[in-house]
Amino acid sequence: MEPVVTGSVGKVHAFRIEMGEPFLETLQKVCEDNNIKNGVILSCMGSLDGARFFAPVEIPGKKFPYGYGDPTVLTGPIELYGATGFISHGEKDEVLLHVHVSLGDSEGKGYVGHLIDGNKALFTIDVVLMEIEGINMGRKYYDDLGVYLFAPSKKEGKD
Numbered sequence: 001m002e003p004v005v006t007g008s009v010g011k012v013h014a015f016r017i018e019m020g021e022p023f024l025e026t027l028q029k030v031c032e033d034n035n036i037k038n039g040v041i042l043s044c045m046g047s048l049d050g051a052r053f054f055a056p057v058e059i060p061g062k063k064f065p066y067g068y069g070d071p072t073v074l075t076g077p078i079e080l081y082g083a084t085g086f087i088s089h090g091e092k093d094e095v096l097l098h099v100h101v102s103l104g105d106s107e108g109k110g111y112v113g114h115l116i117d118g119n120k121a122l123f124t125i126d127v128v129l130m131e132i133e134g135i136n137m138g139r140k141y142y143d144d145l146g147v148y149l150f151a152p153s154k155k156e157g158k159d
Contacts, residue, residue: 005152010131012042017125023048024117027097027127037089038137038155039129041099044083046125051078051103053113063146072113077122079104083115086150087129088137096139098150 013034017026031037054068085099099115133155140151 002151005135005154007038007132007134007155010039010133012131013129015127017046017121017127019121019123020049021121022117023119023121023125024097024099024115027099027129028095030127030129031087031095031097036087036129036131037093037095038133038135039087039131040137041083041085041087041127042130043128044080044125046080047122048078048080048103048125049120049122050075051101051111052116052118053101053103053111054116055113063144067147068114071116072111074103074105074111077106080125081110083127085115086137088139098139 013030013036015030017023027041031039051074052071054071056066057069059065059067059069081102081104083099083101085097088096088098090096101113101115103111103113105111136153136155138151138153139148141148
């Protein structure tokens with residue numbers, strides 16, 4: 001296990017994504033507009049007009065033999081039971097989102113996966129984000145696995 005890093009709760013932001021608005025892109029804009037670069041999705045639920053996401057697949061020949069293949073694409077009304085994820089920032093201080101979703105179709109069949117661009121609110125998506133102070137919610141490239149993984153670190157100075 002990696003070392004545990006301790007921080008504190010910062011500001012909480014609540015908002016609604018309206019019908020037809022892009023899901024991931026709106027989350028990105030809210031974070032950029034409010035300078036949220038270290039945080040988490042506390043709560044997120046609503047509905048989507050279809051859905052696009054990745055599920056893990058086996059990829060032989062890689063150092064870490066799993067990853068994402070082609071996206072899963074669902075059509076019709078989709079219930080967004082929940083989304084969870086990290087808000088972090090890259091080397092150029094840009095906002096980076098890593099969001100996973102739990103979904104259901106009109107027949108009650110469930111789906112889970114890694115959210116990608118191209119999802120729009122069907123009716124509404126209600127979101128609550130929480131900033132984290134004292135922790136860099138970073139990702140780091142691990143040469144031995146050939147992938148980026150969550151790598152929180154202590155944030156020095158004032159947030």
